[in-house]
Amino acid sequence: MANFFNRLRLSPPRILVCGFALIIVLGAVLLSQPFASKDGSALRYIDAIFTATSATCVTGLVVVDTGTYFSVTGQLILLMLIQMGGLGFMTMATLIALMLGKRISLRERMVLQEAMGQQNMEGIVRLIRQVIVFSVTIEAVGALLFTIRWAFDMPLGQAAYFGLFHAVSFFNNAGFDVFGEYRSLTPYVDDPFVNMVSMALIILGGIGFVVMKEVWEHRKFGKKLSLHSKVVLAMTGFLILIGALVIFTFEFTNTLEPLNWRGKILASLFQSVTPRTAGANTLDLAELRQASQFFLIILMFIGAGPGSTAGGIKITTLATLFGCVKAMSRGKQDIVLFHHRLAPDRVFKAVTVTMMGLGLVIIVAMVLSTTEDAAFIRILFETVSAFGTVGLSTGLTPDLSDIGRILLSVTMFAGRLGPLTLAYALGPGTEKELYRHPEGKLIIA
Template sequence: MKHILRFIKNQPPARLIAAGFFLIILTGACFLMLPISLRPGVHTSFLDALFTATSATCVTGLVTVDPGDTYTVFGRVVLALLIQTGGLGFTSMGAGLMLAARQRVGFKSRLLLKEALNVDNFRGIVRLLKAILLTTLIFETVGALLSFPVFVRDYSPLKALGISIFHSVSSFNNAGFDILGGGQSLIPYQNDILLNLVTGGLIIFGGLGFLVILDVLRNRSFRKLTLHSKVVISTTLTLLIAGTLVFRFTEHMPWIGAFFNSVTPRTAGFATYPINDFSNAGLFVMILLMFIGASPGSTGGGIKTSTFFILMQAMRSALNKRHMGAFHRSISPENTSRAFLITQLSLSVVLIGTFLLCLLEPSFEMRQLLFEVVSAFGTAGLSTGITADLHAASKLILIFLMFIGRLGAFTIITMWIERPEQNARYTEESITIG
C-alpha cells in the first residue's frame, strides 16, 4: 500500500488530474446505472451511462439518451454534480470541500490547483480558489432566479425550481445539458428573450474564465486589465458579433436567435433551432466556433480564444513584417510556438477522429460526422441528431474525444513526455516555404 501511495505521490500533476477525471467519470457512470437513477420502465446500457457521465464531467452536452426522459431526480442530481465537478475541476471541488471542513490545503493539493487553474505560482492560490467558488455560486444563483419565471409558466413551482437550478449550473459550466425531455433542448423557448439572454449571459461569463472575471471585478477598466483579459474579451466580442451577423443573414432567423446561436457553439451545446436544418454555411461557421471554443481557465473547451488570437496576430506580424504584439505589449515566441502546437495537435485529433467515424459510419454524411467530432473535442455538445444512432465503437471514440477536449490535447500528449532540453544543437539552415 505504501508503494502505491508513493507511486501516486510522485506522479506529475497533469497525470493525477487526468486520472482523477477518469475515476469521476467511472463513478458517475456507475451511479447513473443504479435503479434509483432511472425512471420506471427505463433501462440503459453501461456504454450509454459511460457516455453520459463523460459528457457531463467533460461539460460537453452530447447525449445518447435524453436526460429528462431517462433519469429520476436522483439521477439528475448526479448529472448536476458531475457537471459542476467537471466545470470547476475535481481538484478545485476537492480543495473547496477541504476548506468547508476547515482543513488545511497541503502542498500537493496546491500543486494540483496550480496546474488545474493554469496559474504561474502558488501565491494566493487558496484565496483565488475561494473567489472562484464564490463567483460560481453567485452566477449560478442569479441564473436560477432569473430562469425560474420562465419555467414556472410551464411546470409546477417545485419542478420549475429544480429545472432552473439545473439549467443555471449547466449553462454557467458550458455543459449544454437540459432535463426538459423530448430531446428538444431549448427549441420550445427559441423566442423567449429572457431565457435566451440569461442562458447566453451565463455561457459567456462561464466561457470567459475565472481569472478574467476576477480581473474585471478588480480593475473595472479595460485599460487597467491584464493583457490576457484584454485578449480574451476582445476576441470573445469579435467572435460573438461575427457569428451573430453570419447566422442572421445565412439562416434567416431573428436577431435573438442569431445571437444565441453565436453564443452556444462556444462549447455550450444548447440548441434553440434544429441543427440539422442549418445550411452548410451555418454548420461551417458553427464548426469553426466550436473548434475555437472558450477561454483558458474557463469551463469550456476548444483551442481557446487566446490561442486563436495569437494565431491571427502571428499571421498579421508575418505579413506586415512587424514585431509580434498586441495592446502595446509584446507576445513571447514561447506563447506563439505553444499556440501553433496546440492548434496542430487539435487539428490532428479532429482529423483522425473524423476519419475513424467515416470508416465506422458510412451511412452518415461527412459533414454530420465532422460536426459530431468537433463538437465532442470542443466540448460543445451540439449535434445534427446522429449521436444516439452511432455504433458502440463510434461512441467510444467520441468518449475519448470528449476526454481529450476537456483536458486539452497538449496536456494529454505531453504529460507522458519528460525529456530534458538538449544543450547541443545542429547547425541552422533555411528551408524554402510557400
C-alpha cells in the same frame, strides 16, 4: 482524492487525467444503476460511460434523452458530475480541504496551477476561493431568474428544479437540459428573458474565472486589466458579433424565416454564443444550411477562454495565431497584442495546441466516416462538438455505433483536459536539453 494521487508522486498533468478518469468511472457506475432511470432499467455501461464522460467533460452530447430517460436521481447525478467537471476535481478537493481546515500543500498548489492554466502559483488558493464564490453566486442568480420565468409555465417546484439544473448546466457550458425529446431551448427561441439569461450564464462561464475576477476588481477598485483579460473580452465580443451576422445572413430565408425580427435577432445571437461551448440551441441544427453548420464547426473548434468551463483550442490561441499572421505579413519579428509583445513560447504553444486539436479531429472524423452511416458534415459536426466539449448535435449521436461512442468519449476527454495536457500526462518525462542543434535553413513558400 488529491492526497491519494499525491502519494503516487504523479506529475500535475497525470493527476488531472487520473482524477477526471476516476470521476467518470464512478459516475458511469451510478448512472448504470436502475435507480438512475425512470423505468427502472439499467443503462448499458458503454452508454453510461459516454454520458458520464459528456457530463464530467461538460459537453452535453447524449445517447439517451436526459429529460425522458433519467429519473430525478439520475439527473442529480448528472448535475453533480457537471459541477465537478466544470470547476475541476482539484477545485472541489481544495474546497473540501479548506472547509476541514487543512493546509494546501505545495504539490497540490502545483496541480491547481496546472488545472487553472496559471503561469505561477502566487495567490492560487485565493483564486480558488474566488472561483467557488463566483460560481455559486452566478448559478444561484441564474437559477432564481429561470425559476421566476418558468413559474409561469409549470408548477413552482418544477420551475425551481428546472431553474437550478439549467443554471448549473449553462454556466458550466455543459448543454444538458431536462425539457425532454432533445428539444433544448427551441420552445423559447423568441423569448428574450430566457435567451438573455442563458447567454449571460454561458458567456460568464466561458470567459474564465481569472477574467471575471479582474473585471470585478477593475470595476470595484479601478485595477487595470491584464493583457489576457483584454484579449479574452475583445475576442469574445468579436466572435459573438461575427457569428450572429453570419447566422443571420445564411439562415434568414431558412430556419429564421418563420420568426419575427426579434426572434431572428435572438436566434442569431444565441446560435453564435452557444458553439463556444455551451451546447444549448434554439434552432433545429439539423435544418441549418451546410454553410451555417460548417461555420458552427469553426466556432466550436475555437472554443472560449482558458481557465474556464469551456473547451476548444481557446480564443487566446486564435488571437495569437492572428497576431502571428499579422506580424509575418508585415515583415515584423514581434507579435504584438494591445501594445504587448508575446514571448516565443506562447506562439509555439498556440501552434502546438492548434495542430494537435486539428489532428485529433481529422483522425476521429476519418474513422467515424467509415464506422457510421451518415453525411460527412454531420460526422464532422459531432466530432468537433465533442472535441470542443460543446454538446451541439445534428441528431447523430444517439444513432452512433459502439465504436463511435467510444471514439467520441475519448475525444470529449481529450478536449476537456486539452491535447497538450494529455500529451504531457501520457508521454515520458521531459529532461532539460544540454545542447542546441545547429541552425538550418528551410524554404517556406
